[in-house]
Amino acid sequence: xxxxxxxxxxxxxxxxxxxxxxxxxxxxxxxxxxxxxxxxxxxxxxxxxxxxxxxxxxxxxxxxxxxxxxxxxxxxxxxxxxxxxxxxxxxxxxxxxxxxxxxxxxxxxxxxxxxxxxxxxxxxxxxxxxxxxxxxxxxxxxxxxxxxxxxxxxxxxxxxxxxxxxxxxxxxxxxxxxxxxxxxxxxxxxxxxxxxxxxxxxxxxxxxxxxxxxxxxxxxxxxxxxxxxxxxxxxxxxxxxxxxxxxxxxxxxxxxxxxxxxxxxxxxxxxxxxxxxxxxxxxxxxxxxxxxxxxxxxxxxxxxxxxxxxxxxxxxxxxxxxxxxxxxxxxxxxxxxxxxxxxxxxxxxxxxxxxxxxxxxxxxxxxxxxxxxxxxxxxxxxxxxxxxxxxxxxxxxxxxxxxxxxxxxxxxxxxxxxxxxxxxxxxxxxxxxxxxxxxxxxxxxxxxxxxxxxxxxxxxxxxxxxxxxxxxxxxxxxxxxxxxxxxxxxxxxxxxxxxxxxxxxxxxxxxxxxxxxxxxx
Numbered sequence: 001x002x003x004x005x006x007x008x009x010x011x012x013x014x015x016x017x018x019x020x021x022x023x024x025x026x027x028x029x030x031x032x033x034x035x036x037x038x039x040x041x042x043x044x045x046x047x048x049x050x051x052x053x054x055x056x057x058x059x060x061x062x063x064x065x066x067x068x069x070x071x072x073x074x075x076x077x078x079x080x081x082x083x084x085x086x087x088x089x090x091x092x093x094x095x096x097x098x099x100x101x102x103x104x105x106x107x108x109x110x111x112x113x114x115x116x117x118x119x120x121x122x123x124x125x126x127x128x129x130x131x132x133x134x135x136x137x138x139x140x141x142x143x144x145x146x147x148x149x150x151x152x153x154x155x156x157x158x159x160x161x162x163x164x165x166x167x168x169x170x171x172x173x174x175x176x177x178x179x180x181x182x183x184x185x186x187x188x189x190x191x192x193x194x195x196x197x198x199x200x201x202x203x204x205x206x207x208x209x210x211x212x213x214x215x216x217x218x219x220x221x222x223x224x225x226x227x228x229x230x231x232x233x234x235x236x237x238x239x240x241x242x243x244x245x246x247x248x249x250x251x252x253x254x255x256x257x258x259x260x261x262x263x264x265x266x267x268x269x270x271x272x273x274x275x276x277x278x279x280x281x282x283x284x285x286x287x288x289x290x291x292x293x294x295x296x297x298x299x300x301x302x303x304x305x306x307x308x309x310x311x312x313x314x315x316x317x318x319x320x321x322x323x324x325x326x327x328x329x330x331x332x333x334x335x336x337x338x339x340x341x342x343x344x345x346x347x348x349x350x351x352x353x354x355x356x357x358x359x360x361x362x363x364x365x366x367x368x369x370x371x372x373x374x375x376x377x378x379x380x381x382x383x384x385x386x387x388x389x390x391x392x393x394x395x396x397x398x399x400x401x402x403x404x405x406x407x408x409x410x411x412x413x414x415x416x417x418x419x420x421x422x423x424x425x426x427x428x429x430x431x432x433x434x435x436x437x438x439x440x441x442x443x444x445x446x447x448x449x450x451x452x453x454x455x456x457x458x459x460x461x462x463x464x465x466x467x468x469x470x471x472x473x474x475x476x477x478x479x480x481x482x483x484x485x486x487x488x489x490x491x492x493x494x495x496x497x498x499x500x501x502x503x504x505x506x507x508x509x510x511x512x513x514x515x516x517x518x519x520x521x
Contacts, residue, residue: 031086032098032122040112040119040209045223046234046252050395053232053254060107060206060227063145066138067102075103077132084128085153085162086113091215093155095162098122099148099169100129108146110207114223119209122147150208152220154241165241171204172226173268176404177350178245184269184290184349185329187402189226189235190253191263191383195316195368198260203228205235231255231262231390244405248357251398255390262390263366263383265354265400269329270378271308271369276420279310279371287339288375290349291329293417294367294382295408299323303513305417308380309369315497317367317518327365328353328408329382332418344375350404354384357399362387415504415512418446418483422519425489437521439490443502445512446483453477453484453506460505461486468498475504484511492521 052058062068078100082088086096101108112119126141149169153162156179164183166176172189192201209223219240226233233253240246255262272288273279289308296304299322306317308329319327330351333339339346363386370379390396403409421442453459461473463486473488484504492498497520504511 031084031088032125032128034113035121035123037118037120039117040114040223041117042223042234042236045209045225049225049232049234049252050254052227053256053393057229057256058227060204062106063101063108064106066136067100067141068106070103070135072103074134074136075105077134078102079130079132081128081130086122086210087212090212092213093216093218094165094213094220095153096150096210097153098124098128098150099167101145101148105148105170107204108148109205111147111150112207112209113212114209115212150210152210152239154220156241156245165245166239166247168205168208168222168224171202172224176239176245176247176402178241178404178406179243180348181350181404182345182348184331184346185352185404186268186378187247187352188263188266188268189224189251190228190231190233191261191266191381192228192230192259193261194263194266194366194381194383195314196261201228201230203231203233226251226253230257230259244403244409247402247404249398249400249402253390253396253398255392255394255396258392259390261366261385262396263381263385264360264398265402266381266383267329267352267354268378269308269352269380270372270375271310271380272372272375273310274307274333274420276307276422277309279312285340287333287346288341288344289331289346290378291331291351291380292333293330294327294365295330295353296321296327296365297325297408297410299325301325303412303414303416304516305513306367306516306518307417307420309518310379311369311371311520313520314368314370315518315520317369319365319367319516320362321364322362323359324356324365324384326353326355326408326410327382327384328403329380330408332416334406351406351408353403353405353408355401355403355409356384357401358397360384360386412447412513414510415445415447415450415483417443417513417515418481419444420515420517437492439519440487441490441500441502441517442485442487443515444478444481444483444485445504445515446478446481448511450484450504450511451482457506459484459511461488462503462505463488464501465490466499467494467496468492468500470500473502490519492519496520 080097151167154165156163168174205224207225211221224235235251238248269291294306368381372379425438425440461475471489478485
């Protein structure tokens, strides 16, 4: 399965739309039936993952037949019965529901409930689901078919109203929401050889253990077994819902072979168009994206902002660092007017920030941008890659915190990039023809003390360029924004991409984060 196909299968669907709940069905159960109790511990899960890494990778059979042949709309018409929600009626503020296999989700996972150190498998039963008219005749479904994934609910936005909090569906992908969010950017358990010399692999969570929350608890703990051709792993997740929903990840992975590019805390998102980049052409909406930039807080304390793009060819950018303090795919444009989309509500998509909980050593954040013709494809990937390859049969612990948030969970000490604009720099000498591929770039900065600076302040725009030359940059106040604007013209001097950096400075004081951009003619 190639990357494009997989990202469609795992991420392009609205999870809330896929598995909207139905009422009715059985009245004798308050949750799925369970199997026999067996002891469970995190140490035991890690031992199991390590044992599997010493054996050949297991083959996971895919379902076939009518379920596999379902289309998008038909699959959306299979809905879990909310009357059968896990933990309903127990006093827990959390409940759980399950995704049916079918369509592109053809491999099932085992899901267990854990209580008092004992795990019991949650058993599939077709009567847990409602099958709408679009589904058609599926014949007799086996009682041991299994689930494709699950999602959890919590009164996130109003007391007593169960809102979708987090969902695990497809390989090792998962999503979560903070208060007021709509689903957007996704996280992944691990990435193996993304855009490397070896073919990319998509390891999958094959089994889950959901700890039964205590009555009134404000957090939920989940565990997962990861399996892939080249790696296994044991993961623990602690979700704490709120204005920002925080997820602590504590994992150990076990490579079967040496992996040169092991992507830690990989994030996946979608970027189609924005004012600085409208390659896809005609669209009434000014912006279409789940994330508009990659933000980095380096181990040296530098703040970097890279606006995302929908390139004409795949491209990879590398940001070298040591012990990063954090990085994330962010959604900074927050007004409805920026998008004009009443259905998708891109203005309410969460940002996703990664906060390391250990020293990660030397390495780099890698940003992958893929061309996409429309918004149904997730085409942006960011992950941390260690300089040290993951050695075969050597456990590698991973600890980090994920923030599904409105803004990055750190106090800004400098003004931030508020907007990026780009267009043709000139139109020749009156004949209507451009003088070459010269571009104008306009960067707006806002925040901190920028709005308080007098208009006559000697603010300088510092621009660094590779593979091009720029006109003398200009910085001037932007009163409507309450910030300052930098602008300059760019002329490429080579055939490859041009790398640009810009920040504002007053004397020896750096006023802003660094705007970083790659442009290709």
